[in-house]
Amino acid sequence: MMAVFHRSDAEPGAPIRLEGVCPVEDAETLASLILENPNTPVDWTSCTRMHTAVYQVLLRLQPTVLGPCGDPFVDAWLIPLGRR
Amino acid sequence: MNELLEQFLIETRELVQSATEDLLALEAAPGDAEAVNRVFRAFHTLKGSVGLFDYPSWFALLHAAEDGLSAARAGTLSVDANLIDVSLETLDATARWAEAIETTKRLPDATAAEANALAARYRSLLTSGPKAQLANVAALPGWAANLIDASAECGGMALTAVRYRPREDCFFAGDDPLGLVRKVPGLLAVFVIPAAPWPPGAEFDAYACNLDITLLTGAPREEVEAVFRLVGDQVTAVEVPRDRPTASARAAVTPSLDAVVAAILAEQVGVLAAAGGSDADAGRLEACARAAANALLSAGHDGDAESCKRALEHGSDALREAIESILFGGPTKPSLPEAGEPPVPSEPFGADVTRTLRVDATRVDALLALAGELVVARNALGHLATRAEAGESAATLARAIRDADANLGRLSATLHRNVVSLRLTRLSKVFRRFVRPVREAARTLGKDVVLDFDGEDTEADRSIVENLFEPLLHVVRNALDHGLEDEETRRQCGKPQAGHIRIEAGQDGDSIVVTVSDDGRGIDPAFIRRRAVERGLRSTEAAAAMDDDAVTDLIFAPGFSTAEAVGALSGRGVGMDAVRAAAERLGGRVSVESRIGLGTVVRLNLPRTVSLIRVMVVGAGGESYGVAMDAIVEVVRKPRTSIHAVVGGNAAVLRRRTVPVVRLADLLGHGDSFTAAQDALLLIVQAAGETVALEVDRFEERIDAVVRPPSGLVGFMPGVAGTTPLGDGRVLLVLDPATMLASAPTVDEQPGEGR
Numbered sequence: 001m002m003a004v005f006h007r008s009d010a011e012p013g014a015p016i017r018l019e020g021v022c023p024v025e026d027a028e029t030l031a032s033l034i035l036e037n038p039n040t041p042v043d044w045t046s047c048t049r050m051h052t053a054v055y056q057v058l059l060r061l062q063p064t065v066l067g068p069c070g071d072p073f074v075d076a077w078l079i080p081l082g083r084r
Numbered sequence: 085m086n087e088l089l090e091q092f093l094i095e096t097r098e099l100v101q102s103a104t105e106d107l108l109a110l111e112a113a114p115g116d117a118e119a120v121n122r123v124f125r126a127f128h129t130l131k132g133s134v135g136l137f138d139y140p141s142w143f144a145l146l147h148a149a150e151d152g153l154s155a156a157r158a159g160t161l162s163v164d165a166n167l168i169d170v171s172l173e174t175l176d177a178t179a180r181w182a183e184a185i186e187t188t189k190r191l192p193d194a195t196a197a198e199a200n201a202l203a204a205r206y207r208s209l210l211t212s213g214p215k216a217q218l219a220n221v222a223a224l225p226g227w228a229a230n231l232i233d234a235s236a237e238c239g240g241m242a243l244t245a246v247r248y249r250p251r252e253d254c255f256f257a258g259d260d261p262l263g264l265v266r267k268v269p270g271l272l273a274v275f276v277i278p279a280a281p282w283p284p285g286a287e288f289d290a291y292a293c294n295l296d297i298t299l300l301t302g303a304p305r306e307e308v309e310a311v312f313r314l315v316g317d318q319v320t321a322v323e324v325p326r327d328r329p330t331a332s333a334r335a336a337v338t339p340s341l342d343a344v345v346a347a348i349l350a351e352q353v354g355v356l357a358a359a360g361g362s363d364a365d366a367g368r369l370e371a372c373a374r375a376a377a378n379a380l381l382s383a384g385h386d387g388d389a390e391s392c393k394r395a396l397e398h399g400s401d402a403l404r405e406a407i408e409s410i411l412f413g414g415p416t417k418p419s420l421p422e423a424g425e426p427p428v429p430s431e432p433f434g435a436d437v438t439r440t441l442r443v444d445a446t447r448v449d450a451l452l453a454l455a456g457e458l459v460v461a462r463n464a465l466g467h468l469a470t471r472a473e474a475g476e477s478a479a480t481l482a483r484a485i486r487d488a489d490a491n492l493g494r495l496s497a498t499l500h501r502n503v504v505s506l507r508l509t510r511l512s513k514v515f516r517r518f519v520r521p522v523r524e525a526a527r528t529l530g531k532d533v534v535l536d537f538d539g540e541d542t543e544a545d546r547s548i549v550e551n552l553f554e555p556l557l558h559v560v561r562n563a564l565d566h567g568l569e570d571e572e573t574r575r576q577c578g579k580p581q582a583g584h585i586r587i588e589a590g591q592d593g594d595s596i597v598v599t600v601s602d603d604g605r606g607i608d609p610a611f612i613r614r615r616a617v618e619r620g621l622r623s624t625e626a627a628a629a630m631d632d633d634a635v636t637d638l639i640f641a642p643g644f645s646t647a648e649a650v651g652a653l654s655g656r657g658v659g660m661d662a663v664r665a666a667a668e669r670l671g672g673r674v675s676v677e678s679r680i681g682l683g684t685v686v687r688l689n690l691p692r693t694v695s696l697i698r699v700m701v702v703g704a705g706g707e708s709y710g711v712a713m714d715a716i717v718e719v720v721r722k723p724r725t726s727i728h729a730v731v732g733g734n735a736a737v738l739r740r741r742t743v744p745v746v747r748l749a750d751l752l753g754h755g756d757s758f759t760a761a762q763d764a765l766l767l768i769v770q771a772a773g774e775t776v777a778l779e780v781d782r783f784e785e786r787i788d789a790v791v792r793p794p795s796g797l798v799g800f801m802p803g804v805a806g807t808t809p810l811g812d813g814r815v816l817l818v819l820d821p822a823t824m825l826a827s828a829p830t831v832d833e834q835p836g837e838g839r
Contacts, residue, residue, distance in 0.1 A: 024255055024260070024291070027255075027290035027291065028290040028291065030290075031288060031290040035288065050262075051260050051262075051263070052250075052255070052259075052260050052261045052262040052263065052293070052295070053255050053260075053290060053291060053293070055262060055276070056290075056293065056294070056295060057290055059276065059278070059295075060278070060282050073262070073265075073266050074262075077265075077271065077273070077274040078262075078274060078276060
């Protein structure tokens with residue numbers, strides 16, 4: 001189950017979307033999408049639960065994140081670092 | 085024995101060994117946090133493996149030990165002699181129980197009682213009163229202090245601080261570290277930072293976890309630990325005491341003061357406040373000032389320490405103000421977790437536990453290649469048989485057969501050498517076992533000893549390595565007990581207070597050399613001479629005639645013990661002769677070199693492998709015996725007329741020296757099997773420093789043989805070096821002429837060299 005979306009026909013600058021439960025496998029997909037185009041923002045408002053590995057990718061690559069995180073745990077405890 | 089249990093026993097031994105080493109290292113350097121970690125992990129793993137079986141009391145003990153070490157790791161329990169002692173005893177017990185299970189399949193009856201007693205000692209360490217509580221405050225690790233500082237609003241509550249450093253490969257194990265954090269009750273703060281600087285972009289590995297998670301919760305420690313129980317080895321939980329310095333106070337602490345100094349200062353403020361400002365208790369006042377000043381001095385704040393001492397003269401309130409101003413005086417700087425400890429590279433998990441690596445793969449490859457060649461060589465024999473059937477001449481066939489034999493011989497010798505190399509074991513295995521007994525012996529004797537090793541990588545056959553420990557331990561104990569002087573004497577001699585014992589190994593051709601050297605008093609030849617005469621080992625004249633080296637060598641003589649008093653350690657009636665016997669049993673020899681006042685070196689030369697040896701087969705009476713070619717200096721055929729009867733036996737002149745001639749048949753008790761052959765066949769051998777001619781009845785053949793060490797009934801026969809099977813199925817006794825001559829009563833009466 002992959003929950004990282006980025007439409008290939010999307011306009012430049014269209015955000016990468018994290019949706020629903022983002023399992024460990026999403027970490028690699030997310031990382032390569034961000035590395036391909038480092039300026040692409042990440043929209044995490046619809047993510048309901050994020051695996052540590054996915055969070056680690058965001059922590060490391062520091063993309064621009066859009067909106068409050070849909071995962072209440074991340075939103076409550078980890079936002080300050082995620083948005084830094 | 086089932087495989088799981090077998091693996092468990094192997095692993096247990098390794099863990100006990102490595103944890104013992106780490107504990108001893110800790111004893112020498114109590115501040116080594118990494119060593120505490122390793123010990124904790126070893127106990128954690130031990131507990132886990134014991135838990136796989138049904139040994140409840142053992143499991144409970146390891147659990148208690150783990151609790152104790154966990155507290156030590158968190159800094160709430162000091163790593164002192166008590167903790168190290170009880171941990172070493174626990175490891176001892178663990179090793180014993182593992183052994184009992186291996187041999188008897190069950191734990192000894194007294195296990196439960198012993199386990200309970202040890203577990204109780206761990207518990208009492210953990211609950212040792214208010215003093216430990218005070219230490220808690222001062223010893224709060226830096227990361228926990230930072231965590232508290234960063235979460236200002238929770239002052240006054242009892243908290244638990246947790247640091248969780250997931251293993252790098254934890255994602256592959258199915259862990260979701262933040263998933264666990266989600267389950268922590270009463271969460272107050274969470275910080276996630278990279279555990280180590282991120283590797284450069286090109287090496288991006290999304291599945292390598294590199295996180296350092298710290299969190300603070302209002303839940304009690306046990307509840308928090310329950311959440312992390314499956315990753316206990318990666319988690320440190322600390323209780324934050326209720327009466328800790330308030331968050332605001334801490335946040336204002338001069339940044340250059342470290343957390344421990346700050347905690348000590350805060351403690352003094354607390355004590356002074358409790359005293360209510362009265363100057364009545366001058367002792368307490370002075371103690372506070374001294375504690376604060378010492379803490380500041382230790383951190384290099386000499387000026388501040390000075391002002392504390394000055395303030396003491398102005399009474400309690402002045403002192404309190406002075407300390408407070410130092411505590412909160414500097415420029416404030418909120419400390420966030422990332423400003424805390426420098427990131428430590430994630431620990432190399434698993435790297436310190438040596439899994440049993442049996443055989444080097446390249447050695448197996450070499451064997452495979454040899455086996456292939458052997459098949460080819462065997463095909464040549466089939467070809468030869470065809471040629472024989474075709475009626476080829478015996479002469480050419482014989483030559484071809486010899487060639488094939490030589491080829492097979494070469495291959496089988498190489499194959500043997502390679503197989504032998506599979507059994508090579510490092511000496512480090514033996515060396516590491518010395519640390520513990522030496523420590524204990526040094527303690528018993530009240531001596532200070534530095535033990536070091538060199539050449540642990542030297543390899544030798546397993547049977548050699550496994551049998552090396554006992555004799556070597558004896559030598560080391562002798563060095564400790566008799567070699568090293570007591571501290572007072574050493575000081576007078578201008579030597580360092582701690583004695584030095586060094587165990588060294590190295591390869592020397594086909595043998596290994598293991599030396600034990602000490603920097604003690606050395607062996608006094610005059611003393612040995614006197615003692616040898618007293619013990620009746622040598623006559624006064626004989627002793628006087630011997631040179632110093634030969635005299636020193638007498639320490640290996642049976643019945644010689646140099647201890648004036650029976651020492652606690654080595655003077656148990658077993659002298660160095662046991663060492664010589666053991667070395668010879670292993671096919672080696674032992675020698676000693678000593679200089680008075682400077683020290684002693686005992687050197688063991690041992691074979692590296694159990695190798696193929698050339699054996700000469702000789703006849704004595706109606707029997708055949710083997711003698712190792714190494715033991716034969718030369719083989720001589722002499723006319724019987726040149727052998728003369730002298731007092732007590734026969735002698736012959738050989739290269740202008742007179743040598744005693746002993747008939748092998750007589751030595752072996754074949755009695756009067758007199759041969760009337762014209763020529764006498766003599767094997768010239770060295771025995772106890774003398775050249776002796778051993779007369780045999782026949783020379784039969786020379787063979788390559790794997791000589792098996794004597795065992796069973798043959799093992800008790802003096803002079804038998806081993807046995808080897810012959811091509812025709814008989815078993816050949818291989819003799820060791822030197823020990824045979826030494827133990828033969830008649831030889832002493834034989835005329836000696838030059839007489």
